Amino acid sequence: MFLSIGDLAARTGVKVPTIRYYESRGLLEAPLRSAGNQRRYGRAELERLGFIRHARDLGFSLEAIAALIELQDHPDRACTSATRIAQGQLGAVREKIRRLRALEAELARIAEGCTGDGAARDCYVLASLADHELCARDHSIEARSSTQRS
Amino acid sequence: MFLSIGDLAARTGVKVPTIRYYESRGLLEAPLRSAGNQRRYGRAELERLGFIRHARDLGFSLEAIAALIELQDHPDRACTSATRIAQGQLGAVREKIRRLRALEAELARIAEGCTGDGAARDCYVLASLADHELCARDHSIEARSSTQRS
DNA sequence: GTAGTCTCTCTAGTCACTAGAGGTTCAAGG
DNA sequence: CCTTGAACCTCTAGTGACTAGAGAGACTAC
Numbered sequence: 375m376f377l378s379i380g381d382l383a384a385r386t387g388v389k390v391p392t393i394r395y396y397e398s399r400g401l402l403e404a405p406l407r408s409a410g411n412q413r414r415y416g417r418a419e420l421e422r423l424g425f426i427r428h429a430r431d432l433g434f435s436l437e438a439i440a441a442l443i444e445l446q447d448h449p450d451r452a453c454t455s456a457t458r459i460a461q462g463q464l465g466a467v468r469e470k471i472r473r474l475r476a477l478e479a480e481l482a483r484i485a486e487g488c489t490g491d492g493a494a495r496d497c498y499v500l501a502s503l504a505d506h507e508l509c510a511r512d513h514s515i516e517a518r519s520s521t522q523r524s
Numbered sequence: 525m526f527l528s529i530g531d532l533a534a535r536t537g538v539k540v541p542t543i544r545y546y547e548s549r550g551l552l553e554a555p556l557r558s559a560g561n562q563r564r565y566g567r568a569e570l571e572r573l574g575f576i577r578h579a580r581d582l583g584f585s586l587e588a589i590a591a592l593i594e595l596q597d598h599p600d601r602a603c604t605s606a607t608r609i610a611q612g613q614l615g616a617v618r619e620k621i622r623r624l625r626a627l628e629a630e631l632a633r634i635a636e637g638c639t640g641d642g643a644a645r646d647c648y649v650l651a652s653l654a655d656h657e658l659c660a661r662d663h664s665i666e667a668r669s670s671t672q673r674s
Numbered sequence: 675g676t677a678g679t680c681t682c683t684c685t686a687g688t689c690a691c692t693a694g695a696g697g698t699t700c701a702a703g704g
Numbered sequence: 705c706c707t708t709g710a711a712c713c714t715c716t717a718g719t720g721a722c723t724a725g726a727g728a729g730a731c732t733a734c
Contacts, residue, residue, distance in 0.1 A: 494606065
């Protein structure tokens with residue numbers, strides 16, 4: 375089992391530059407190299423990259439993943455911190471949902487208040503954004519846009 | 525009414541460097557300057573910054589906000605694009621909520637499957653992340669972490 | 675006049691990649 | 705054995721929306 379970086383990418387669904395990026399960030403160890411200096415991976419790296427991919431899909435930061443990997447490499451330690459990290463992530467996700475729901479309500483009100491066939495001077499969307507008083511509730515300091523995988 | 529950048533920041537809740545950043549991005553016009561080259565703002569800028577702040581709170585990108593401002597400056601145009609932008613944002617928010625809910629379910633299952641008092645080798649959190657087969661549903665390509673205001 | 679706060683510009687850092695330049699290596703076909 | 709073309713290498717820079725800090729100048733209250 376000697377995989378090139380492209381093989382590894384194909385098997386895990388992680389793009390080639392991203393694998394190199396993970397290596398530079400210390401999430402993957404520097405692998406063996408071929409005679410011509412190309413990376414060669416084995417089963418261990420395949421599994422580790424799968425772990426990282428899975429954790430990223432669940433929204434864990436690379437920092438949190440590094441901590442989880444550290445723990446994985448020391449099976450004798452207590453798993454308290456893994457649980458704490460997962461619960462922290464769960465809390466963060468729930469908080470995001472809460473904020474996005476408030477946003478959704480306000481945006482729906484604003485977007486549906488405008489038929490789109492008038493002039494900009496009478497636009498309810500623009501008026502709502504210009505005047506916070508028009509809002510049904512206080513949604514200041516709500517969620518901001520997020521980065522997402524395609 | 526001649527506000528310094530600090531006064532403007534205090535009145536709108538937008539931080540001073542962020543105001544300068546908005547100016548550099550073209551969302552705010554370059555204001556008048558004092559004899560000593562310091563920015564001086566009036567009511568128009570206060571309102572515009574309030575508009576931007578409000579739209580950012582609702583998750584609009586700076587690009588979308590620029591388009592909305594452009595429309596605001598031309599009250600004779602049709603407000604079709606404002607409605608489209610708002611509805612696009614609403615759709616994006618709804619999609620994020622949908623993804624985050626799938627994530628929440630999976631994270632809750634993982635986090636609550638572990639008491640946190642065992643050793644890392646038996647940790648359900650780590651096992652779940654290592655093996656996608658353990659997942660209750662397919663949540664690959666879900667939401668990634670988002671940027672949010674404090 | 676002076677102390678202390680505010681403001682100026684500029685650069686660099688954040689996160690998690692992504693894109694591109696310019697060059698080298700590998701594997702398959704002839 | 706040789707060629708071709710895909711895959712690989714390193715390095716730098718760009719994304720969005722800021723945030724932090726340096727070093728210098730301006731303003732305000734006493």
